[in-house]
Amino acid sequence: MGYGVPDSGVDFCYVTVYEAHQLMKNDKAVFVDSRDDDDFKTTRIQTSFHLSANSLIMKAGGAEKGLVQQLVDLVNSGKTLVCLSDACVKGNINRGHVSRCRHIAQYLVEMGADRGRIVRMTGGINAWKKAQLDGILGDLRPMYAGAIQAADFEPPKEGREEEEGDEVRPLRGEARALGNGGYAAVAPELAPGLQVEIQGLVSRADLNGKQAKIKEFVASSERWEVELLDETQERVRCKATCLKASGSTPPAAPAAPLEEFVEVGCGGTPGDGGARDTCKVRFVPPRPFSQDRPTAYRALKTDLYKKSTKESDKIIKVTRPVGSTVRTTGELFVGGAGGVWAELDVMAGEKKGCSERGLST
Incomplete structure (x- = not known):
């Protein structure tokens, strides 16, 4: 297998970047970046630990033992360990070679980590960027074979992460969102309890200029329900673009956001008789895709x-x-x-x- 780690002959379960994003935002995962030192310094996903596959054989003493033990302990405490590289290429379509993130995943198993709690992230950091998920530190452009690529870069055919029939889908559902990343966008400055001014309505132009208080976000219609601050106390639903924060401070204890849940992959054992494990987590809307703005x-x-x-x-x-x-x-x-x-x-x-x-x- 190379890198000083014997090949078990068994790959690991995969999660999409959208699933990995939700695991991160629910404090359910540990991310490990298997790329080389220079690649990691150039661009990375926030909170990622760095354990270079090359360091296992190229550096005296191999990987840092303290870091390895910390990762093993985190996995065995119940965290899902998400291994990633540039593209997290599957071995059977990678010219017979095994991806760096699989090397690291197998190495951690050899060091005592629970195989069933380790997953690989389909498409790697490049897929995360393509989905425009928050949390990229450094360059936002794709990186492949140690070099920054054009924004529309696609890996060579033999290096693609998807197999025929694979499809990576955003976790849309009925969930509301605050950013982009494949989710429906909603203005992040709006929240339950905030006082706003209604503007730009066509069918109810009589409400333009009136003050209202936001009650809740209605996911099915992607509109905010507001209550007029007058004697009528009428409730209407408005697009985010028709509401302008009036500058009033929300109540000290605003209503908690509506909780919505999605099911995501979190481990498992691939191969004959194996299955991918899933868990239900709170859906956390992605924040805007921006460089060096950790969330x-x-x-x-x-x-x-x-x-x-x-x-x-x-x-x-x-x-x-x-x-x-x-x-x-x-x-x-x-x-x-x-x-x-x-x-x-x-x-x-x-x-x-x-x-x-x-x-x-």
Whole structure:
């Protein structure tokens, strides 16, 4: 098999980039990038650990033992380990060779990780970029064979990640979304409890200019239901483009976002008699596709610090497991003492507030 790892002859189960994205945003996964050092420095997915396949034979002592043990422990604690490379090519269509991410996956099994909790991400980091999912650090263009490619690049036929009949589909369903990435877009600045001004209506032009309060998002019609702030208290449904935030502050404790769930792959055993395992997770809408705007961080220590609002001077200590994922909106700001804070993503299940320190992208 190469790289100093014996080939078991059995591949691993696969997840799509959309499934991997949901696993990340639900703190259910650990990402491991198997590409070379220069590739990883040029472009990567947020929160990814780096374990280069080449390092297993090209560096004295091979892979860093502490990192390997940390990954094995995270997998055996119940996390799904998502292995990725440029394209995560399947061995039977890769000129007889085995993908770097499969090398690393098999290596971690040899080191004691549960095979049933390790998956490979179909299409690799290039498919993540093509789907325009949030969380890319570095160059947004495709990368193949150690070089940045044009935005419309497609790998050679023998290097494609899909087999005949394969189809990677977004997790659409009835779920609302905040960004792009194959999901229906909804303006991210709108939220239940926010006061807005109605504008641009044609069939109900009499409502234009009136103040209203957002009640909820109706996924089936992709419209916000609002309640007029007058004696009628009439409720109407409007597109996001017909609502303008009036500047009023939402209530201190706004209604929790509607929870919607999707089923995603999280492991399993391929081959005869095997099956892909799935789990149900909260659907977390993707944030806008943007360079170097992390929306997830890894906790480097158990003690983290947060405050309830940007303006608050009160800082509290919270405890999170090392290696867990802290989900954010991508918004950063500098506090009064000069510290950089990240706004937590309530849509991903985080409690409202901002977090600082002890985090890594």
